[in-house]
Amino acid sequence: MNTRTACLLxxxxxxxxxxxxxxxxxxxxxxLTLDPTKSGPKRGAGFNDSLRIVPIYWNNTNTSCGGxxxxxxxxxxxxxxxxxxxxxxxxxxxxxxxxxxxxxxxVDGVTITSNTCDFSSSNIGKILVGQIGNGxxxxxxxxxxxxxxxxxxxxxTSPRLPFDNNGHFLCDGAASSACAYNTxxxxxxxxxxxxxxxxxxxxxxxxxxxxxxxxxxxxTVSESHELIEALTDPNNGGWENRTQxxxxxxxxxxxxxxxxxxxxxxxxxxxxxxxxxxQDSVGxxxxxxxxxxxxxxxxxxATVGAPGRTIGGLFADPDAGSSVxxxxxxxxxxxxxISNGTTDHTGSGTFSFLSSFLTxxxxxxPNCWTAFAQDPSSFRSILAGDFDGDGFGDxxxxxxxxxxxIPIARSRGFSSWRATNQGIIASPAPPGLDQGFDFTVAASQxxxxxxxxxxxxxxxxxxxxxxxxxxxTIPVAFSTGDAQGRWWSTNKADNGFNGYIARSGNAxxxxxxADFNADGLTDLALLGLRRPSPRSFIVVxxxxxxxxxxxxxxxxxxxxxxxxxxxxxxWSTLPGVKAxxxxxxxxxxxxxxxTGGLGWASIPVAYGTNGDINRSFAMSPGKLTAFTIFNETNxxxxxxxxxxxxxxxxxxxxxxxDANGTTxxxxxxxxxxxxxxxxxxxxxxxxxxxxxxxxxxxxxxSEDAAQSGSVAQSVxxxxxxxx
Numbered sequence: 001m002n003t004r005t006a007c008l009l010x011x012x013x014x015x016x017x018x019x020x021x022x023x024x025x026x027x028x029x030x031x032l033t034l035d036p037t038k039s040g041p042k043r044g045a046g047f048n049d050s051l052r053i054v055p056i057y058w059n060n061t062n063t064s065c066g067g068x069x070x071x072x073x074x075x076x077x078x079x080x081x082x083x084x085x086x087x088x089x090x091x092x093x094x095x096x097x098x099x100x101x102x103x104x105x106x107v108d109g110v111t112i113t114s115n116t117c118d119f120s121s122s123n124i125g126k127i128l129v130g131q132i133g134n135g136x137x138x139x140x141x142x143x144x145x146x147x148x149x150x151x152x153x154x155x156x157t158s159p160r161l162p163f164d165n166n167g168h169f170l171c172d173g174a175a176s177s178a179c180a181y182n183t184x185x186x187x188x189x190x191x192x193x194x195x196x197x198x199x200x201x202x203x204x205x206x207x208x209x210x211x212x213x214x215x216x217x218x219x220t221v222s223e224s225h226e227l228i229e230a231l232t233d234p235n236n237g238g239w240e241n242r243t244q245x246x247x248x249x250x251x252x253x254x255x256x257x258x259x260x261x262x263x264x265x266x267x268x269x270x271x272x273x274x275x276x277x278x279q280d281s282v283g284x285x286x287x288x289x290x291x292x293x294x295x296x297x298x299x300x301x302a303t304v305g306a307p308g309r310t311i312g313g314l315f316a317d318p319d320a321g322s323s324v325x326x327x328x329x330x331x332x333x334x335x336x337x338i339s340n341g342t343t344d345h346t347g348s349g350t351f352s353f354l355s356s357f358l359t360x361x362x363x364x365x366p367n368c369w370t371a372f373a374q375d376p377s378s379f380r381s382i383l384a385g386d387f388d389g390d391g392f393g394d395x396x397x398x399x400x401x402x403x404x405x406i407p408i409a410r411s412r413g414f415s416s417w418r419a420t421n422q423g424i425i426a427s428p429a430p431p432g433l434d435q436g437f438d439f440t441v442a443a444s445q446x447x448x449x450x451x452x453x454x455x456x457x458x459x460x461x462x463x464x465x466x467x468x469x470x471x472x473t474i475p476v477a478f479s480t481g482d483a484q485g486r487w488w489s490t491n492k493a494d495n496g497f498n499g500y501i502a503r504s505g506n507a508x509x510x511x512x513x514a515d516f517n518a519d520g521l522t523d524l525a526l527l528g529l530r531r532p533s534p535r536s537f538i539v540v541x542x543x544x545x546x547x548x549x550x551x552x553x554x555x556x557x558x559x560x561x562x563x564x565x566x567x568x569x570x571w572s573t574l575p576g577v578k579a580x581x582x583x584x585x586x587x588x589x590x591x592x593x594x595t596g597g598l599g600w601a602s603i604p605v606a607y608g609t610n611g612d613i614n615r616s617f618a619m620s621p622g623k624l625t626a627f628t629i630f631n632e633t634n635x636x637x638x639x640x641x642x643x644x645x646x647x648x649x650x651x652x653x654x655x656x657x658d659a660n661g662t663t664x665x666x667x668x669x670x671x672x673x674x675x676x677x678x679x680x681x682x683x684x685x686x687x688x689x690x691x692x693x694x695x696x697x698x699x700x701x702s703e704d705a706a707q708s709g710s711v712a713q714s715v716x717x718x719x720x721x722x723x
Contacts, residue, residue, distance in 0.1 A: 158198030276301030322655025349691025385461025420485025453522025490547025514590025582663025630686030
């Protein structure tokens, strides 16, 4: 809700209403369908891909209007808030869904001293603009459009802040009042985005805007509200909220719905009045407001996960670790084992066996999933991801000759799965997507197994494949996330990526998907290239978000601080070796792990790094410089590898089984097994903590995993980067 719709681009006032004694918020949960025309690497708020947050401490010295009235929130408290937001899963899914800047940086706080009784937004903005460049920092580019100025007021000044022209003040308890607001001004023709945060330590702001456990929580909840609104509502071109409630056709596909005509409100307004504690990857925590997730149709806070990456729990409770799910079984059911692991390893390595569920697909295609999942074609691939964006893991099948659809089994939590069976939408296609291309036909050609990932950054999983005879393109099927399970497709030039596969001859490399440059988009990598000679690099193409990829980059494989080596590629091609992608050290850059080599006493890992393996978190996209190989030999690594190298049909999966934000490894399907061995990634590169807890329930689970045609997956803690 915006009370000044005529001035939306100047005043983006929030609908945080108060009544005496407690906060009263407007809260609506309309079903908001993702508009596929808005996919792509757009960035919210008209900012660049890096945003600077500038804290302002407003000290009003006029004795009749406050008198040396300083904010009580400290700089250390604010810096903890900014750091935790920017490096947590809370901002990760927001950034992915709404295309906000990838990097948030905060600078030291600045004090502005005033001697005024005019606290109108126009006067506050005028004083702020006058100080920018004169003690108040500009943005990283020397302007203001890539900055947000967070102005904090003292306890006496705060209730004197008018937030509209109708006589309403912050914290005054009136039905149409607010507890904070965001707006804009201009300097040298550039937008100056700022928001006003009152002090909730005393007076009417403490009485009417108390959210959370105390004044600090009230400040951080209000500030998270205003910061996210400032990021997701551009100053030009209409809203980027994706709250698409208008211009929707009966089939649920919506056209563009920009501007104040959208009745759904802003993603912060839709979830106002609640709070959640979030935590970053190193344990810092803060209290914020949940925001509306358009793709999962609910207010979402955060789950503990890798910095800026985790969307939520799939196949399981969102607060649990990853699950192992079996499909393609002779019985036609889908079976799931849920990890009981925790971040402190209490009970880690154990699983709760979940009763098997059939697929409730009578409304779409009776028994179709069962038949599709059991298709004997050697090209049949079952892939896991969140193909409808609801926060629960789904399964998709593609590959057999003659198929014109991509079936999906959609998880609904602890209930039966629901099947859809739709083909590729050819027309009308969203801007930038090819019309008429049939992904399913291409999937039946000779190729490497396809991979799932989020190739356009909308928080919904997609499919990609390479390697067909004579191919010079990368076909991608984008899931629309709608209730019908439909798809869009592209088939763009690959700039030479397939050529590496062709030159490998019969030695087929492994195709892996992960976010290797930490830009929120899934990338592709080829491992095991050995011809005409062993390669000392891993070839990566970076997704651009519209079905196209960068030119292939030969990222060198090195030992720590050493020159390029070919060992990792050679190891990946040895008999029995399996390769998986993940984020094994939680730095946001994709890594690759190997296991299954006969007699190995290690789990080799190639860590993606931007120059320093010990602090390699990517501060901006495109900074993958090398894969640094660690190959530590120890008893735990040797134990897991002994399981992985056993002769049989055991299957390797990657997931976050202890919910600590780093990728772990698990095995199932070994002969006579009654366990799911797990290698938990540890702090310390190349080190794993291995468990092998046996239970009677897991014996039948492992027997099913050993069936010919069964497929084990693990995507419970789904990550938008595809790992």
